[in-house]
Amino acid sequence: MALSAWETAKTVGLEKKIKFIGVDGLNTVNGGIELVKSGVLDGTILYPTGGNEALKLALKMYNKEPIAKNNILNTIVIDKNNAEIIENQMDKVDQQQAVIDSQQGAIKVQEREYASQNNLVRLLSFFLVIILSLTIYSIYSTISISRKKKQLERINQTVIDQNNEIQEMAQIAQKSNEAKLNFFTGLSHEFKTPITLIMSYVESLIENEKIKGTTLVDEVKLIHKNSNRLLRLINQLLDFRKIEEQKFTLRASNTKIYDFTNEVMTNFKGEAARRNIDFQLTCKNKNHELFIDRGLMDKVYFNLLSNAFKFTPDNGKINISIVENQDNTVKISFKDSGIGIPENELSNVFNPFFRASNNNKNSSGIGLHLSKEFVLLHHGTIELKSKQGSEFVITLLKGISHLQPSEMINKGENLDVTPNLISDNLDIETELNDVNVVSESEKHTLLVIEDNIDLVAFLKAKLSNEYVVHTSDGSDAIEKAMEIVPDIIICDINLVDKDGYEISKELKKDLRSSHIPIIILTAQSDKESTLKGLQSGVDQYLTKPFSLSILKQSISGLLFNREKLRYYYTNNIYRIEPESKFGNQEQSFITKMNDIIKRNVENPKFSVEDLADKLGVSRVQLYRKVKAIIGINISDHINNVKLEKAAELLKSNNMNISEIAYSLGFSSPNYFSTAFKNKFGISPKEYKSSN
Incomplete structure (x- = not known):
């Protein structure tokens, strides 16, 4: 500003007549010191404290803080006499400052190098500790492994010895199991003779003209049916034994599969009709022939259909479908709308003695296992699908190329070996013409x-x-x-x-x-x-x-x-104690019922429906329960309670007979008197007088 003022004065020729003084003499180009030396300025003022004190004073004034009236700021005036000295001193200070800055830079470099070296030392120390630890662990592991190796060798020897003992025990157990199976197999054979005799005599009885049309024939049919079921279970046990010993030989013959299937279905149609089950067979080619062992395949069919009827509810569906495929196979599907099998158990269905978690029926658990083995003997497959109900799918090969000569029989030998059995699921009519002994x-x-x-x-x-x-x-x-x-x-x-x-x-x-x-x-x-x-x-x-x-x-x-x-309750109905030794539920019921009736005995609008509602039962259930426990209907019981209350009121002598009758909801004093006399044997008037 001082320079600008001088330049302005110079333009009008007044620069010699006016003295110019600058503020804050700086040692820079066109700074205060240079301008003093060149004669532009007569002097400049250097504030050693800079503007810091002036700013502090200004802030105090702005904030309205108390300040001294006179504030002296120390200063130096620079003129031609001392300008050069001041300039030299400032140059020297700048040089010293440059040296200081250089030294500080060097110190920072040294600090960085020190920090880097310090980190390196720490890292090396850390790795040294790790190496030392690994070395110690390696030595310890070597010793430990050596000890464990010796220990494992001892254990291994013990295991070998135990394994030898287990094998010996297994051989003994196998022989024992074999002996048990032989015993049960022999016993099963022994059972077959008396069962066959029973069935023969029962069949003769069924055909006997003397019992036809009587109730006895139904009982005989029931004996025949359950004997037949027992025979089939014994046969399953024998079949299981044969399968285990691989003693079955396939005897396949050319069979019309539709006719064979329909023939087996006949045994279950009575059960289907009785339970209203939609039992259908679908097949496009009714003349298609397959080589099957009729005896074994009959057992497969019976097992699958028995299970289907066992687990399918009434009004359900069971469908058998026969479909020819392009890959030279035929699929026979048995599908039902039953309870199905849990998905996580599907893989276990064909295991012997398996029983599904949702199966509450009595079952031996070997039927499906035998079915699978019989299908495998035919070089076929059987699989199960279970989403809504169950579907067993049997896949059999067409033709004879998959069969050995020993697995086939001549057509003349192909006897119908389908058992002429009454199925477990056949409906036995039990409409007996018994004479009613009791009305x-x-x-x-x-x-x-x-x-x-x-x-x-x-x-x-x-x-x-x-x-x-x-x-x-x-x-x-x-x-x-x-x-x-x-x-x-x-x-x-x-x-x-x-x-x-x-x-x-x-x-x-x-x-x-x-x-x-x-x-x-x-x-x-x-x-x-x-x-x-x-x-x-x-x-x-x-x-x-x-x-x-x-x-x-x-x-x-x-x-x-x-x-x-009931007799006890009838004669003690108003004196039942909570501690009664008779049934707690009945006692609680009667006590609660009597309390409700007594509380409402003077309410003419109180009805049987109100009582049932308060007891939490229906009117019909209340009627039946009271009738079963007490032997009288609920309306009569309520009247009895009212009459007991009337007797109490008559004893008190505070009300006349008409008042008592109307207060207890009786339609008239005459009706009340009649009911009272029927219960107590005397009229209300006589009862009142006697008390």
Whole structure:
């Protein structure tokens, strides 16, 4: 600014007449010191403190802080006399500063080199420690490996010795197992003779004109059917033994596969019709021929169809389809709408003694294994698909190129070896013309929970004279029991959805059905099973095979005990204590019911529907339960409670007879007097006078 002022004055010729002084003399080009030396400026002022103090003072003023009135800033005036000295000193300072900067740069370089060398030393030290550790570990490992090697050698020798012992024991066990199998095989052969005799005599009885059209023929058919089933199970055991010993020889003959399939299906059509199962065979070429062993393939068909009918519900579908393929094969598919097999268990289906986790039916577990082995003997394959239901697919080769001469028989030898058997699944008609011993109105109701249709038919035939028999396969047992509220229940253990223990426990816990006696029928006769049955609340535990007379007596005994309990409740209905030794559920029910009635006894609008609603049961269930426990209907019971209350009011002598009658909901004093006299034997007036 001073330079600019001088230049301006110079333009008008006044630079000699005015003295110019600059501020902050700098040692730079056109700086204050140079301008003083050149005579442009008469002087400049150097502030050794720079502008720092001036800025501080300005900030104090801006912030309205107290400041001294006079603020002296020390300064030096530079003129021609000292300008050169000051310039030299500043140059010297700049040189010293350059030297200092150079030294600081060198120090930084040294620091970087020091840091680098320090890191290198640390890294080397770290690697040295690792190398040392590895060396120590290597030495330790060598010693340890040497010791373990000796130890493993000793263990290996022990294992070899034990393996030799196991092999010896395995040989002994194999011989023992062989002896057991031989025993059971021999025993199975021994069984066949008496079973054959039984079946022969039974078949003769079936054809006997004297019993045709009588109830006896149905029982004989049932004997024949189960004898046939036992024979087939024994044959399966013998077949399993033969398969294990590879003693089967294929005897294939030219067979029309459609006719053969249709022939086997005939044995199951009765069961299909009875259970309304859609049982179909589809085949485009009914004249197609395959070389099969009719006896072995018959067993395959029977196994697959028996399983299909066993696991397919009523109103389901079972379809057999025969399809020719382009690759010289024929596929025979057995597809059902049953429960199927879990996907993670499909690979185990053909293993001997395998039983699927969702299979609650009795099964030997060797049928499918035998089926697979018989199909393999035909040089075919069998596979299972299970998504919605199960589908077994048998693939057989066409022609004879895959068969050995020893595996074929002449057409003349091709006898029909399909067993003339009554299938396990055949429907045995049980419409027996029994004479009713007890009138329908006097019969007790009986619910049979059993999934074996033969046993259900047997029990229904034998018990229908004395009881109204209802049945359930177990899938709807709880619902049916609640709907019917029977007088007694007979229940099996092994059922479709829930076992007999679970069903009994649920029925005994439910207030609506807790009074119903339950008889368990089961093949499990061990102590634990019996104890489990009793713990689930059942009243009697009978093991199969059971005596019909014992079963009938058990039913009669339980119903008689129920009558005694009913008599107790009828005569002590208003004096039942919570600690009563009789059934807790019944006691709780009656106590709760009486409390509700007593609380509403003076409410003329209180109805049976209101009582049922407060007890959490339907009107029908309330009626049936009260009738079963007390022996009278619920309306009569409510009237009895009201009459007991009337007797109490008459004793108190505070109300007249008409007031009491209307307060308790009776339609008129006359009706009240009649009901009261019927219960107590005297009129309300006489009762009031006597008290």
